[in-house]
Amino acid sequence: MMSARAVGLGPALRRAAFSQNLARNQVALRTVLFKRAVQTQSLPPAASEEILNQQRLKRPSSPHFTIYQPQITWLGSIVNRVTGGALSALLYGFSIAYLVAPGTFDSAHIVEFVAGLPEYLKYSGKAILALPFAFHSWNGLRHLSWDMGKFLSVKGAYGTAYAVLGATAVSTVALVLM
Amino acid sequence: MSSSILLRSAFKSAAGRNALRSTLQVRHAASSSTQYVPGGPIYKGTVNDPTTFPPPSKTHGSYHWAFERLLSAALVPLTGAAFATSGSAYPILDGILGVSLVMHSHIGFDSMIVDYLHPRKFPVLGPLMTWTLRTATVATLVGVYQFNTNDIGLTELIAKVWTA
Numbered sequence: 106m107m108s109a110r111a112v113g114l115g116p117a118l119r120r121a122a123f124s125q126n127l128a129r130n131q132v133a134l135r136t137v138l139f140k141r142a143v144q145t146q147s148l149p150p151a152a153s154e155e156i157l158n159q160q161r162l163k164r165p166s167s168p169h170f171t172i173y174q175p176q177i178t179w180l181g182s183i184v185n186r187v188t189g190g191a192l193s194a195l196l197y198g199f200s201i202a203y204l205v206a207p208g209t210f211d212s213a214h215i216v217e218f219v220a221g222l223p224e225y226l227k228y229s230g231k232a233i234l235a236l237p238f239a240f241h242s243w244n245g246l247r248h249l250s251w252d253m254g255k256f257l258s259v260k261g262a263y264g265t266a267y268a269v270l271g272a273t274a275v276s277t278v279a280l281v282l283m
Numbered sequence: 284m285s286s287s288i289l290l291r292s293a294f295k296s297a298a299g300r301n302a303l304r305s306t307l308q309v310r311h312a313a314s315s316s317t318q319y320v321p322g323g324p325i326y327k328g329t330v331n332d333p334t335t336f337p338p339p340s341k342t343h344g345s346y347h348w349a350f351e352r353l354l355s356a357a358l359v360p361l362t363g364a365a366f367a368t369s370g371s372a373y374p375i376l377d378g379i380l381g382v383s384l385v386m387h388s389h390i391g392f393d394s395m396i397v398d399y400l401h402p403r404k405f406p407v408l409g410p411l412m413t414w415t416l417r418t419a420t421v422a423t424l425v426g427v428y429q430f431n432t433n434d435i436g437l438t439e440l441i442a443k444v445w446t447a
Contacts, residue, residue, distance in 0.1 A: 154329060190395065193388030197423045200385075203434075204426030212435045212443065219447040231445065242362065245355060252352050283445060 177266045185244045188237035195234075228281060235280035236273070243269040243276070354387055370436035377436035381427035389420045 148156075170179070203210045219227065247265045250256055256265050337343075361380055370377030393416060402409040431437060 157329065186391070186395070189388075189391050193391055196384060196388055196427075197419055200423040200426030200430065201419065202426075203430050204422055207429065207433070212430075212440050215440065216443045216447045219444050227447075246359065249352070249356055249359070 177270075178262050181244060181266050181269070185241060185248075188241040188244075191237050192241060231281045232277065235277045239276040239280065240269065240273045243272045351390055354383060354390070358383060358387060365438045365441075368438075369442060370431070370438040374431070374436065377431040377438055380437055381431050382424070385420060385423050385427060388423075389416065392416050392420075 173179070199210065219230075222230070247256075247269050250265070256262065361376070361383060364373075364376055365380065368376065370380075393413070396409065396412050396416060400409040400412050427437065430440075434440070435443070
């Protein structure tokens with residue numbers, strides 16, 4: 106009985122054992138035991154595309170990058186884009202602001218505003234500007250060296266990545282103290 | 284099963300052959316009329332249809348790539364020059380920076396739109412952002428030109444703000 110339950114025949118056998126008619130009627134017993142659980146449906150060949158599209162909608166997206174171990178190769182690539190985007194956003198923002206309101210965003214007002222800030226804000230502001238500029242500049246040189254066919258190996262990618270990080274740290278400090 | 288019946292009838296008579304052909308044509312028409320849904324993981328056609336590629340163009344390929352590299356490489360001596368001197372001594376430096384930095388930024392922003400808001404996935408937002416970027420780039424070019432012409436210029440502004 107245990108093995109019958111293990112293969113999922115428990116309810117069918119129990120029904121067959123307790124039913125007087127089924128126990129004697131071989132045809133009825135077979136019907137109970139081998140009843141198909143899967144319902145089939147006849148479809149024209151043209152319906153295949155519809156089924157395919159329904160399956161495509163339920164497809165999971167490709168593995169997201171959060172499943173990967175953080176590696177300096179792809180982290181550096183993301184940081185390169187983020188720092189470049191941030192610096193460009195500043196350039197665009199300032200230029201459009203000057204175009205819209207030249208009287209408010211002229212150099213005299215900006216310099217006057219920055220000069221009135223407390224020292225810690227000046228230093229932190231300079232660090233916030235210097236860090237992305239330094240990283241994007243050095244990493245830009247790294248990219249240009251790749252474009253020339255240099256350091257195109259895993260070792261080269263890692264070595265230049267650490268070189269860029271070191272140069273970024275040094276030049277950020279130097280720029281903040283300028 | 285219906286196809287096997289059709290096949291059998293096709294071998295029997297010319298009328299059956301016509302029926303088979305019309306069945307195939309109907310099937311083909313059904314597969315080509317299935318609507319492509321932008322924004323979803325539904326591709327054009329069935330699993331047996333090849334994916335479509337944009338027509339090859341050097342303007343969007345090797346020329347574009349070479350232009351990007353030349354622009355980036357040109358920014359290296361320009362950045363160095365901006366540290367060594369200032370736009371007040373050489374106004375042409377601010378002029379070149381005001382164009383090359385904006386071009387470099389435009390290409391960078393455009394790559395982000397192509398990567399994250401591709402028209403294939405975002406049929407409305409993608410082109411909208413592309414045109415917003417183009418408008419912003421033109422406005423930025425005009426704004427930088429105005430600042431370089433009527434004010435102290437980019438390099439001088441950064442130098443003064445840095446030591447303010």
